[in-house]
Amino acid sequence: NANDTGLGIDEEVEVSKNIRVPRVKLDEHRLLSAAGIPKLRRKAKDLKFKGKGHEYSDAARLLAFYQLWLDDLFPKARFLDALAMVEKAGHKRQLQTMRMEWINEGRPKSSVREDS
């Protein structure tokens, strides 16, 4: 038949593109997901400080708190690099409105200025 004579030249060759797996990014969507800032806020209630006289151990505890959270959220980047990424994502509109909301939650409700 035809296929034998043409040595397979006429056959259509299917070119399959190997699509790369998209790179994981630490962006605002990841930050707003359940493992992101909501988890940070939840866990923050367990964060306790010793206060005066224990400044450096307090700071170490604070830093470890953030580092472990970031390691869970985005394991591949180092701590300081990840912090820079988070900071950058913080300029996104979506995150800014959320930040505003979180701040407003802590605001006293019966404020005179809020009505105006």
Added chain:
Amino acid sequence: MEFDDSRKDVVDPEVRAYVSSLVSALGGNGADEDGRYVLGDDALACLRDLKKWLKLYDEKANRLDVARCLAESNLVGGDLLQILAAWPENATADRLKSKIALSCLELLVPLTWPLEKNTEQMTVNHHRHMPYLQIAQLGYKRAVINYDGARILHTAVRCALPSMAEAIGDRSTRDEGIIKLVLYFLRNIVMIAPPPSVQYEGDEAEISRSATIDAFDYQDIFHLLLTVSSSMGEDFNTQDIVVMEILFYLIKGVDVETLFQDDEKAGNVKVDEMVRLRKKEAAMLRSYQSNAPTRHNRFGAMVWLQRDDAKMTTISGQAALTDTARGLAKMDSTKKFKPPRRAIKGDTGPMDFEIPVTLSTQANKHLSAFVEDFLDAGFNPLFNHIRKAIDREAERVLEYHKRQFFYLVSWFLSAERARRKSKKLLVERKSSTADDIDNFALVASVLNQEMFVTLNRAMDSTFENKLWPDLSAAMRCFTQILLTVQEMSESPLEEDQDIAENILNRIFYEEETHDRVASITRTYKDQGFGYLDSCTELTHNYLRILEQYSKQNVDLQVRSRRRVRRKKRSAGEAGGDDSNNDVDDSEGEDEARAEKTTRERKFDFKRFASRFLSQGCIDTFVAFTNYYNDLKPSQLKRSHRFFYRIAFKQEMSVMLFRVDIVALLYKMIKGPEGLDPQASHFKEWDDLVKQLIKKCTRKIQERPELVVELLFSKTNGTAHYLEYGYEKQTVTTK
């Protein structure tokens, strides 16, 4: 021979044949003349022909072939320098010999001319020859300044002496050309330095800055520079820019402080330096050792870190056994991912002035003697002249000359201050009366209003056009002017105080300058350490000096008012009968008015300082502090004061509460690779960091929403709310 011809030469063989026949016809070392150099019969014509070759072949066709041939045939070391050396001092009147010497110079200048890598005009030939020629130029420089038989630079200057002796009006164009030629020759010799990309194989000491300075001193070039610069505007006119270039390449990168230490003290400092460095190294090693494993490297400890959600993390090594912080650091350091980074937009050409240079003791002495003489005689005429040339955009002023100008002004101003300081110490040590304190007239030419206009314009345009190294130079200049003015205001001479007060007054109320300084500091991004250094230095001193000015107490003002009145009165007496303006200034009113102005100034300063209260400015200082292990104590002090001002004077410590800043501050104190605990500045940093962390933890407990905000940059509005718990009332101030 056949092999040589069959291989394709990089230069057209015909050109090479012509050029080398010219070089050999020039002359040579005669065997029957005890090896002395003997000129060829038509040496002058040969020199002229070579010049023509350089001009008509290389320059016209935009190639470097002839220059390459000349470098290969060792024309400079083998012929030109020997010819120049054979022109004895007492034969200056010999017309033929002086003509030949001049022709040699005419060849030397294009051969030593800086090779620019201008990518738009570079041809294949340039790429081919330039690396070779750069190395060849280093050889030229070595030969010129280390020539044994004669003082080559001095001889070169002798070529121009007859032309310089002429009055400026009587000089022909040829005379002007000769003077320019000599100055450019000097410029080229100073400027030649090993390019950063090339490894120089010879002895670096032979072409170093110290060797150049020693040669300049030995060959009386400093005298020439002093003469030309001190009579700038009278006997010389268009040479200002070249002289400036020579000065720039002579002093760039030299540390002013070490320049003005006397020998005995310098020796002590060197010993101290040694002790200090050993201590620093010991501290470094100590911090490593406390973190180093105590067992051999295959001991193989492995630690599980229990995380929540029943997760485990394994960490190998002993680090995690003792301390969680170190375990976490170890966990962090094993991560491989690196976010893409942008390259730093620094400058590393011959114009770069950030690279520090160390001088030998001998060169140090020569240079400081020259700098003192220059400040006494040449500073005002030269820089005034150049400033005028820049303002009127004279044709000879190129774009990069402004950078050199500002850098030089800043350098010499700081040199003048260093000299005053050392002089003051000397006076105190001898406990003699300090009756001959000189005023600041020696540097007055850069403290006038015109200079401020020029400087402001330059800062504006360079900032707008993103010419960072130029802006960096201008900022340094502005900083030094500010420091000089401040020193002037403390001078015992009333006249100096008056001038300083006037200048400060003007700066204090110039909103435009405030805005510019603040926005420069705010917008730092990847401009390199030199730029970062100059902009933080400017911000620090600007804030400090204006704060001091705003704090000037009442009686100081009353005194200054009284001074003004007294002057007016004496002027009135001299002038005649305009004494009516004395009536409204009475002693009683003085104090009330002074009190009012001090209050106003305090308010103004507060408004001004709040401009620096933005996240951008803080980020700039954080970026600067990140280099803490390489900073000098004075530089560290700069960022310490800035953070202190933000947190405690302006009470906006919330702006500093960001995780990366806390991490940096923690690392500075607690390590690894922290500040040296024995250093003098460690204590104040320790205090500051402790205070900040205390405030931070307290604030987090007070406002739990800060836990999220600790991750991000805050706007002033949110920061104010977090700090005080209420919105900032926006009062419309005028």
